[in-house]
Amino acid sequence: MIDLYGWPTPNLHKVTILLEETATPYNVIPVDIQNGDQFKPDFLKISPNNKMPAIVDREGPDGAPLAIFESGAILMYIAEKTGRFMPKSTRGRYEVIQWLMFQMGGVGPMLGQAHHFRQYAPEKLPYAIDRYTNETSRLYNVIDRRLAEAAYLATDYSIADMAVFPWIRPYERQGQKLDDYPNLKRWFQAIDARPAVQRGLAVLADKRRQGPMDQKAREVLFGSQQYVRR
Numbered sequence: 001m002i003d004l005y006g007w008p009t010p011n012l013h014k015v016t017i018l019l020e021e022t023a024t025p026y027n028v029i030p031v032d033i034q035n036g037d038q039f040k041p042d043f044l045k046i047s048p049n050n051k052m053p054a055i056v057d058r059e060g061p062d063g064a065p066l067a068i069f070e071s072g073a074i075l076m077y078i079a080e081k082t083g084r085f086m087p088k089s090t091r092g093r094y095e096v097i098q099w100l101m102f103q104m105g106g107v108g109p110m111l112g113q114a115h116h117f118r119q120y121a122p123e124k125l126p127y128a129i130d131r132y133t134n135e136t137s138r139l140y141n142v143i144d145r146r147l148a149e150a151a152y153l154a155t156d157y158s159i160a161d162m163a164v165f166p167w168i169r170p171y172e173r174q175g176q177k178l179d180d181y182p183n184l185k186r187w188f189q190a191i192d193a194r195p196a197v198q199r200g201l202a203v204l205a206d207k208r209r210q211g212p213m214d215q216k217a218r219e220v221l222f223g224s225q226q227y228v229r230r
Contacts, residue, residue: 017200099160
């Protein structure tokens with residue numbers, strides 16, 4: 001059994017999709033990031049960077065519990081544990097890893113900044129909005145070019161696709177139109193139609209914030225609490 005700590009964000013849904021695709025038993029433990037749960041000492045023991053998701057595999061590789069933070073590392077661990085969605089050959093493995101790192105180093109941070117400056121920043125900063133919206137467009141183009149060559153990012157459906165897909169879902173809030181990226185659109189629709197993907201996206205759906213973000217949540221997510229030494 002895997003204990004999964006998280007809140008309904010793209011990074012959580014990368015992991016829930018893989019858990020559903022592999023039929024891995026798991027238990028969800030909500031970490032309300034708008035209320036500051038990510039700063040609690042017990043969670044910091046599992047995720048020292050105070051970010052979610054994180055997991056504890058109660059049956060780790062040596063029979064003892066194993067805690068893992070960082071969503072990319074979690075995906076690799078579960079894929080290797082289950083023997084699915086990560087090729088065993090060196091060539092195939094690194095084809096997946098490079099696209100996974102593309103998501104971790106580019107798609108997540110840059111699309112996240114686009115979300116922040118387009119949706120959450122207390123003042124509209126045209127420079128920041130243009131910079132991150134344009135970078136999002138560039139990354140979408142990278143994905144679209146790759147998907148003109150193959151059905152999936154690493155040829156076969158893998159954890160690389162599961163990592164990127166949840167970040168594309170709010171494309172309108174990133175200032176994008178799927179019709180501008182026909183190969184990406186085809187890929188997006190194919191993944192979205194998978195039953196396991198839909199089950200993964202439903203995890204903690206009832207916890208999604210409704211309406212504007214209040215001042216308390218804004219302070220926890222973006223304010224001084226982020227920088228308190230713990």
